[in-house]
Amino acid sequence: MKSSLYLCLLLLGLQVRGQHRSNLNDEQQEQKTLHFPEDHSQAEGENLAHVKIVSSNSDFAFRFYKQVREEGDNKNIFFSPLSISTAFAMLCLGAKSNTLNQLHKGLAFNLTEIEEQEIHEGFQHVLRLLNDPHQEFQLSMGNGLFIDDRLKLLQKFLDDVTNFYHSEPMYSNFQNSSEALKEINKYIETKTHGKIVDLLKGLDADTVMVLVNYIFFKGYWEKPFNNLSTRDYDFKLDDKNSVKVKMMHHSKVFNVHRDENLSCWVVEIPYKGTASALFILPDEGTMKQVEDALLEETLSNWMQSLKKRKIYLDLPKFSISGSYNVKSLFAKMGVTEVFSDQADLSGVAENTLLKVSKAIHKAMVDVSENGTEAAAATVIELVPLSAEIPPPPHITFDRPFLMIIAEKSTHSILFIGKIVNPAAKEE
Template structure:
C-alpha cells in the first residue's frame, strides 16, 4: 500500500543586473546537516530557537494561503509555507536596506520582537530537528545554491548560508544551459526520491545563481485505514456537481473539535513520529468564513480544544500536485524590490548587482490507507458506560476541506492546502 506522501520544492533564479562577474570561490562545497536534535551541549537558547520563529511562520503560512486563494479561485491548493519561508530567509542573508525590510515584512518577521540573528538561528534549528534520522516519519529538508562559475560569493554570505542553512554550494557552468538545467533537475529528482522530475525547463541567459529548497515527507498513520472497506463514493464539488472518489472509512477514537462559531469540524490524525495531519471540514457554505479566520490564534484555539472521541470517519484517497509563481504572489503581498532593478542583494557576491528573476514552487500530496491491519491482531477497547455520552458523530469529508501537515517537533506547518476536487491530480 502507498503511504501518505508529501513533498515540495521552491526554486529561485537569481540573475545579474550589471556586467561585472568574477570567478567562483574555490571553498564552496557541500555542507552536511548534523543530526543533533538532542545535543545538550548547545545552549538552551539555541535549542529553543525554532520556537521563537514559529508564530511568524504561522502568520506567513496563512497570509500566503489567502493570497493563493485569491489567485487560483475554486481550485485545489497545496504548498509548503516552511519551504518558501526557508528559501527567502536564506536569501535575506544577502539582502540590504529596503529589500531586506520587505523580505522580513513579507515573511511576517517583526524585528522589534526578535533580532535578525534569531531568525536564522531558528531556521538552523528547524533544519537540525527535521533531518533527524531517528524519527519515525521520513522527513528531510535541505537547500542548495547552484552558482555560475564566473560569480564570486562574498565570504560572509557563503559562511552564513552554510552555517545557518547547511546549504550545498554547487559550481555550475550556466553558459552551457542544457548541462546546468540537467544538473539542477537531477539534484531535484534525487532529493524528492524521483517524485519531481524535469521541473526546470529553461535558464535565463543572465542567470548566475539558482537557489533550491526541498522538503520530503513520508508518514505512516498511527491508525491506518483498512483498504478492504474503501468504497466508491460521491465527493460534492458544489451544490450541483460531484465526482467519484475512493472513500476510506474507519470507526475509531481521534482528537476532534467542533467549532460552533466557525461552523466546522477539526480532526487531528497522528502519524507515527510526532507529526500530524489536521483536517478542517467546514459546514456547507461556510468555507470562506473558515478560510478568513485562518490565523495563528485560531490554530492555537483549535489545538487546545481537541478532545479524544470515537467517530465514524470518511476520508477520500487523493493524489494532487500544484505549481505556483511565487514571484507574482509575493509581489501582490508587497515584496517587490527583490525582483526589480532596485534590488539590493549586495551582500551576496562581489562586484555583481543581482535580482531574483524567477521563483517557482511545486508541491504534491498522496494520501491513502497506508498499510493493512494484521489478521492475527485482536484489539479490544473498553470504554466506561455512560447514558450521557452522545453517539459517535459521522464526519464525512465528502465536500471541500482544508488540510495541514504539522511537525510537532519544530512547531511548523510543513504543508497546507485545500482539497476542492480530490479527483483532479494537477492544477
C-alpha cells in the same frame, strides 16, 4: 560590474503519504497529541531563537495561503510555507536596505521583537531537528546553491548559508545552459526521491545562480485505515456536481473538536512520531468563513480544544499537487524590490548586481491507507455492547476541506492544503 544579472530561486515542497503501521493504544495516542504553539519555552532544550520565529512562520503561512486562495478560485491548493519562508530567509543573508526590509515584512518578521541573527539561528535549529535521522517518519529538508563559475560569492554569505541553512554550494557552467539545467533537475529528482522530474524547463540567459529548497515528508498513520473498508463514494464539488472518490473509513477514537463559532469539524490524525495532520471540514456554505479565520490564534485554539472521542470518520484518498509563481504572489504581498532592478543583494557576490528573476514552488501530497500492506492482515476488534450517549458523530469529508500538516518538536507548519476535488489530475 554594472549589468544586472539574475538570481533564479526555486522552491520545492513534496510528498506526504499515510501508510500502514501498527496501532498505538489510547494512552500513547494521548501523549502524541500535537498542541502547538503553546508552552514552547518549557520544552526541554528549547532553542529561544527557534521559539521566536514560530509565530512569524505561522503568520506567513496563513497570509500566503490567503493570497493563493485569491488567485486559485475553486482549485486544489497545496504548498509548503516552511519551504518558501526558509528559502527567502536564506536570501535575506545577502539582502540590504529596503530590499531586506521588504523581505522581513513579507515573511512576517518584526525586528523590534526579533533580531536578524536570531531569525537565522531559528531556522538553523528547525533544520537540525527536522533532519533528525532517528525520527519515526521520513523527513528531509535542505537547500542547494548552484553557482555559475564566473560568479564570485562573498565569503561571509557562503559561510552563513552553509552554517545556518545547511546549503550545498555547487559550481556549474551556466554558459552551457542545457548542461546546467540537467544538473539542477537531477539534483531535484534525487532529493525528492524521484517524485519531481524535469521541473525546470529552461534557464534565463542571464542566470548566474539557482537556489533550490526541498522538503520531503513521508508519514505513517498511527491508526491506519483498513483498505478493505475503502469504498466508492460521491464527493460533492458544489451544489450540482460531484465526483467518485475512494473513501476510507475509520470508527475509532480520535482527537476531535467541533468549532460552533466557525461552523466546522476539526479532526487530528497523528502520524507515527511527532507529526500530525489536521483535517478541517467546514459546514456547507462556510468554507470562506473558515478560511478568513485562518490565523495562528485559530490554530492554537483548535489544538487546545481537541478532545478524545470515538467518531465514524470517512476521508477520501487523494493525490494532488500545486505549482505556484511565488514572484507574482509576493508582489501582491508587498515584496517587489528583490525582483526589480532596484534590488539590493550586494551581500551575495562581489562586483555583481543581482536580482531574483524567478521564484517557483511545487508541492505534492498523497494520502492513502496503504492498502497493499494492510490487505495481508485481518484485524478483528471486539467492543462491548452498550448504548453510547451521545452517539459517536459521523464526520464525512465528502465536500471541500482543509488540511494542515504540522511537526510537533519544531512547532512548524510543514504543509497547508485545500482539497476541492480529490479526483483532480496532478499538474
